[in-house]
Amino acid sequence: MIRLSGLGLALVAVAACTPAAPPETHLDAPFERLQSGYDFLTPETQALQDDTFSNPGYLWVDRGAELFNTSDADAPSCASCHTTGLAGVAASYPAIDSDSGQLLNLEGRINTCRERHQHLPALDYESDALRALSAYIANQSHGLPLSVDISGAAATHYANGRDYFFTRRGQLNLSCHQCHDQNAGKRLRGDTISQGHGNGFPAYRLEWQTLGSLQRRIFDCDTGVRAEPLPLGSQTYIDLELYLSARANGLAMESPAIRR
Ligand code: HEC
Ligand code: HEC
Numbered sequence: 001m002i003r004l005s006g007l008g009l010a011l012v013a014v015a016a017c018t019p020a021a022p023p024e025t026h027l028d029a030p031f032e033r034l035q036s037g038y039d040f041l042t043p044e045t046q047a048l049q050d051d052t053f054s055n056p057g058y059l060w061v062d063r064g065a066e067l068f069n070t071s072d073a074d075a076p077s078c079a080s081c082h083t084t085g086l087a088g089v090a091a092s093y094p095a096i097d098s099d100s101g102q103l104l105n106l107e108g109r110i111n112t113c114r115e116r117h118q119h120l121p122a123l124d125y126e127s128d129a130l131r132a133l134s135a136y137i138a139n140q141s142h143g144l145p146l147s148v149d150i151s152g153a154a155a156t157h158y159a160n161g162r163d164y165f166f167t168r169r170g171q172l173n174l175s176c177h178q179c180h181d182q183n184a185g186k187r188l189r190g191d192t193i194s195q196g197h198g199n200g201f202p203a204y205r206l207e208w209q210t211l212g213s214l215q216r217r218i219f220d221c222d223t224g225v226r227a228e229p230l231p232l233g234s235q236t237y238i239d240l241e242l243y244l245s246a247r248a249n250g251l252a253m254e255s256p257a258i259r260r
Contacts, residue, residue: 030181034251037194037259040185045206049258057135057204057256060211064136067129075118078133090134090141091253094242096153103157105238106134107213125232131211135202138255145252146199148245161243164236170227179221191260196221197248198241200257211256214241 038046052058068078094105097112104112110133111122123130150158165176179188180196187193201214208216215232218240222229230237 031184031195034197034248035184035195036197036251036254037200038254038257040192040194041258041260045258045260049254055204055256055258057202057211057258058139060132060135060202060204061139061256062136063128064132064134064139067133068136072118072120075120078113078118081113081117085140086137087140088144090138090255091144091147092149094154094157094238094245095149101153103154103235103238103242105214105241106137107215107233108238110134110137126213126216131202131213134213135211135256138202138253141253142255143252145250146245146248148242148249150242150246154242157239157242158246160236161239161241164240165243170222170225172225174225176221195248196244197251198244199248199251200254200259202255203257203259205259207260214244217259 038049041049049055049057068082071077071080090106093109094103095109096102097104097109099116100112102108107125107130110130114120114122123133148154168175168178176196179193183193184195185192198214198217201217202211203214203217204211205217213232215237218237219229219232
């Protein structure tokens with residue numbers, strides 16, 4: 001039994017249930033090897049994720065494909081410009097938009113196309129349409145390694161995201177780092193704490209009974225330590241997404257994953 005600095009959070013070590021693999025190179029994270037949240041799921045939940053017919057995340061992927069191929073109002077459809085699809089694209093997000101110099105996550109990139117190229121209003125962050133489109137595009141990178149770029153204009157965003165990750169917050173006064181770097185593999189309130197990677201998102205969470213964005217997951221972790229979460233889509237959360245992705249560079253994309 002390990003106690004997180006007397007805060008009453010009991011963490012019980014569980015045996016790692018995955019075979020050893022050669023170490024991989026990654027930034028900052030103190031792991032011998034990167035492990036997806038998938039490795040910390042029960043075999044039943046893993047099986048649900050793997051079965052593309054039963055995994056409810058694929059309903060969102062299908063809906064996203066429809067939206068991608070359909071014109072909204074008089075605007076050209078996404079597909080009319082992106083004729084060859086967007087395979088591999090999501091694995092490199094968040095990324096700097098060369099036009100505006102802004103760091104965009106996948107949701108922001110989709111909304112930028114809506115506004116810039118379709119002259120349509122941005123979609124609400126957790127709207128059905130934005131979740132479906134992002135699931136559809138993320139799924140086109142399924143199995144590919146995360147590979148975000150943190151050089152150039154992205155560097156300050158990376159540093160800002162890293163700061164957020166290491167800062168203690170909330171009534172429990174805990175940082176992301178303390179749970180996901182220092183206590184990965186331990187039990188907490190019926191969950192096994194994973195390494196905290198975003199490679200499965202957008203993901204279908206059983207607790208949500210729906211598919212949600214990575215930022216919604218982060219929002220829940222902030223709420224879990226009784227901190228004031230940031231609004232979904234905020235720049236700091238996008239910077240944090242960049243840090244999370246860089247820290248997991250090399251890990252295979254899994255969206256739409258199933259998570260508890
Ligand atoms: C009190 C411990 C704790 C803190 C602090 C915490 N988390 Fe989590 N987090 C969890 C638990 C428990 C889960 C659900 C099990 C899992 O996947 O790790 C989770 C899940 C996640 C996941 C989903 C992983 C997956 O594969 O589905 C991400 C990403 C994540 N956290 C990021 C963060 C970030 C970023 C922060 C800081 C803003 C943070 N967490 C703070 C406990 C914590
Ligand atoms: C009129 C043409 C046009 C339409 C319509 C359009 N896009 Fe784009 N899209 C672009 C261009 C051009 C870029 C390159 C970045 C830029 O110039 O904005 C791009 C970039 C992207 C990227 C990033 C590609 C990369 O390699 O980083 C994604 C993802 C994307 N669009 C998704 C969508 C989605 C989803 C829709 C529909 C909601 C859409 N786009 C509609 C023209 C379009």
